[in-house]
Amino acid sequence: MADSSRKLADDGGIQNRDGAGVIESNRQSSCSTWSGRGLPYLTRDVKLGLLFVGLAISCLLLYSSTNPLKFFPMSYPSYSDRKLYGLERVLRSAAMEDNRTVILTTLNDAWAEPGSIFDVFLESFRVGNGTRELLDHVVVVALDKKAFHRCLQVHPHCFALTSNGNDFSGEADFMSHDYLDMMWRRIDFLGVVLEKGFDFVFTDTDIVWLRSPFPHFYPDADFQIACDFYNYEAADKRNRPNGGFTYVRSNQRTVKFYKYWYQSRKSYPGNHDQDVLNQIKSHKYLEDIGLQMRFLDTAYMGGFCQLSKDLGLICTVHANCCIGLDNKIRDLLTVLDDWKMYLAGNRTGDWTVPRDCVGSFDRPHKPHKHGLQRLV
Missing domain, CATH: 1.10.287 (Helix Hairpins)
Structure with missing residues (x-):
């Protein structure tokens, strides 16, 4: 360190x-x-x-x-020697009944503020159908000191992951240097979790959980990933994956895969993890190690890119195809409002989102302001 x-x-x-x-x-x-x-x-x-x-x-x-x-470490450990102290203890305390499955999400200061994305994320577990108990198995991986402090205030399972001198506390613009560094640090960290023998669901914090996704995971797959666009069969690699939601089983194949994925960033400089995955998902190496990859149907694990039309099926909703933290917050709050109306029997299953996220790539957005949004 x-x-x-x-x-x-x-x-x-x-x-x-x-x-x-x-x-x-x-x-x-x-x-x-x-x-x-x-x-x-x-x-x-x-x-x-x-x-x-x-x-x-x-x-x-x-x-x-x-x-x-x-x-709390004031400077970040080197990943070369995997100085992730305390990680296994936190994972064990949050693991499900099988003692090896956890739900992971990452958090920085901008997303951790009261009334920001983190509150919406936590609230979705509380209002979802059969999701409240899953919250006990969520490990929040804090990327900065303020996010770690905020996590300790509201959640029992927090882990401080830090980085070599980079400040991840602010809202990182899409494809900026800080954004890319955060994405690749996440891939490296998840590989460490696999090496420690834990299966995981990784979920971005801008995803709301409305039902448990576990019944829709494939029992014979090593690596399962949500999609921006799901237009083919589950094993068809023409589907467009989104790295914000994955279910991964710990074994030799997935450990090798995550190492290969992380190292492949050098072959595709300036690309984030999702773009590199699209490049390598058909590489012969994955076939050689026997990795079983499946793509998850957006009917169950959906998002704003391709939103499930059936509220009777949907499990998770991702604020993808959207930039601007406030745009995400407003539309995810609306998702929860739509969901509550659906549960109350006052709506047949139509969404009123996305709204603020529509066209967000084509207009400038201001940094998120403290206290801008209501608490859920």
């Missing part, structure tokens, strides 16, 4: 490198005066030293448990 004064361990413990250096120095000092005649004094010094260390560690652990933000 870039901050050499601290090191977070998987079990949540803290090791202070500076402190360890002091202990080593004291040990060398004691050894330098060690003689047969001085043995009783050395034993007493060692005992006192061990007592001091034990008390210090106890106080440190107690303080860290009451103030988790104190040890």
Whole structure:
């Protein structure tokens, strides 16, 4: 980790490198005066030293448990050595009954503000049909300190993922440098989750959950992904995938696939993960490793690109084919309003969205403002 004064361990413990250096120095000092005649004094010094260390560690652990933000890494770890401390503990605490399946989403400060996308996302689980219990298995992966703090306030399963000096707290414009870096960091992180043996549903935070998608996943597929446009059969690679919603099983095939996907960014510079996936989805390498890929029908996992016409089938709705955070917020709030009307029996199943997202690529948008939207 870039901050050499601290090191977070998987079990949540803290090791202070500076402190360890002091202990080593004291040990060398004691050894330098060690003689047969001085043995009783050395034993007493060692005992006192061990007592001091034990008390210090106890106080440190107690303080860290009451103030988790104190040890939030202020600079980002290198992905080369996978310093994702505490990740496995968070995943285990959120896993479903099979002890290996979690739901993951990523969050930055702009999307975490009260009244922003994160609140809409959480509310959808509460008003969805059979989705409230799924919220217990959601791990929020915070990309900056403010997002992590906000997550700790409203949700039990939060993990701080950080990056090499980049600031991901603001609203990243589509295809900007920060946007691309966030997308690729996500792919690398998901590969780590697979390496740790966890299956996952990854969901963008600008997706509302209205029903459980699990009944619509294919039992024999390794990697399943939603689509901007679903016009063919589930195994047909002419479908246009959207990386904002995936269901992935942890095995050797998917671990190899995510590594290949991440490395392929070098072959297609300036492209985000979704565009690169479109380039590599038919590569022979995926056939060689035996990866079973399936594309999810937009009738169930839909979005604003190709919105399911049947509210009786829809499970998730993604604010895709849309830019501008406020446009997404307004239209997703309307999705929840339409859904509540449908559940109340006051509507046969017609959407009144998208509205603000329509044409959003063709007009300028202002950065999201605090408090602009009502809370759901």
